[in-house]
Amino acid sequence: MLLRLLRWTGGLLFGLLVLGAIPIVYVETQCTAPPNGWQAAAPYRSVLPSDTGKRPEARTWLTYPEWYIVYSAESYGRYLAAGKPPSGFSYLRQIGGFWSGLCAVNRAAGSAEAGDAKVMLYTIGLSFTAEMAIKGAYENVFGRISEWIGGWKSANDRYSAEIWQRYGAFMHETPWYQFGFLDALKGLWRTESASAPYRNWERRLALSTEFGIKSAYGGAIGFASNNALGPAQLSVPLVLGGTPQAIAAADPRLKLNGLLPGGLAAVEAPRYAQLTDALVKLSATPVELFEIAGNDDVLLTVIAPDAAAVPQGSHGLFAEPLDDRPGWRRLGLAVKVPRLLATIREARAAGIEIEHVYDY
Secondary structure (H helix, E strand, O other): OOHHHHHHHHHHHHHHHHHHHHHHHHHHOOOOOOOOOOOOOOOOOOOOOOOOOOOOOHHHHHOOHHHHHHHHHHHHHHHHOOOOOOHOHHHHHHHHHHHHHHHHHHHEEEEEEEEEEEEEHHHHHHHHHHHHHHHHHHHHHHHHHHHHHHHOHHHHHHHHHHHHHHHHHHOOOOOOHOOOHHHHHHOOOOOOOOHHHHHHHHHHHHHHHHHHHHHHHHHHHHHHHHHEEEEEEEEEEEEOOOOOOHHHHHHHOEEEEEEEEEEEEEEEEEHHHHHHHHHHHHOOOEEEEEEEOOEEEEEEEEEEEOOOOOOOOEEEEEEOOOOOOEEEEEEEEEEEEHHHHHHHHHHHHOOEEEEEEOOO
C-alpha cells in the first residue's frame, strides 16, 4: 500500500514537472527569433558619466510579464466590483496572456544576457499559472455550487472585490509580495453578513486559504528577488535636452543631477507608474528625451481601440484584446527613446491611452 502511494505521488510530481517545463521549453525554443520587421540596433553608448542606475536593455522587454500580473489583478478586481460571479472570470485566458506576452518580449530581448531575470520570470509565471488554474477549477466547481445556493453578493464577496482592487493599485508602485495579505486575512474575519450565511462562510474559508498562501509565498519570493536581483531601485536616470528651469517646470519629481555637454542634462526620475506619468507630462513640453537608464530602446504599452493603427515611429510587438473593455486592446510597442515623447503625444491625440513605460 505504501509503495503504491509512493509511486502515485512520484508519478504526480513527475507529471507536474513535465507540465511546468512545457511553457518554458516553448519560450526558449520557439520565441527567440526577432519580431518581424524589427531588430534591436547595435549596443548604445550612454552619455551618462557614471554607471550608477544603468540597467540592461533586455529588462525593458522582460519587465512586461510581471506587469501583466498587475493588469490581471486589476481586471479581476474590476470584474468583481461590477457584481459579476467569480466563477465567470477568464482564468485560463489570463494564463495564456502571460505566456504569449512573455513569448513576444523574449523575441525582442533576443540573446541579451538576462539569466537572473528569466529565472524569476519563469518562477512567477509557473506560480501564476498554478494560481489561476487552481482558482479557476475551484470557482467553477465549489464556488459555482456556493453561488447557486447563496448568490455572490455576500459581505465577503464585497470584501474580496475591495481587496483585489487595492491589490492592483498597490502593485503599480510596489512589488506584489509586499502587499499586506496578512492584514487582508485578518479583515476577512471581521466582516458580518446577515444574509447568505453559507456563501459568506464559503468565501471566508476560500479567501483565508488564498490570502494565507500568498502571505507565506510572498515572503519567500521577496527574499529570493532581493538575493537574485538586489533591492528594487526606486529611481532611474534620464538624459534630457532642455534648461534646468524647463525641466523643473515640467515635473518637480525630476531631480537634476548635473549638466552634460551639448545642452543635455542628467536627471533622476521616479520609477514604475510615476515615471510613465512624468513622461506623459514631459511630452507636453519642449523638453527632449535622449536616453533612459543608459538605453535607447524601450517598451511602451497603450490601450487602443481595435481599429487604431500602431503609432508612427514605433513597432508593434504584441496585441491583446481586453476582456473588460470590448472593442479595445493592449498594444506592446518597441520605441526608440528619443522618439518616445513624440509617440506619446501622437498616440494621445489619436484617442489612444498611455498605459505604461517599462523602465528596465
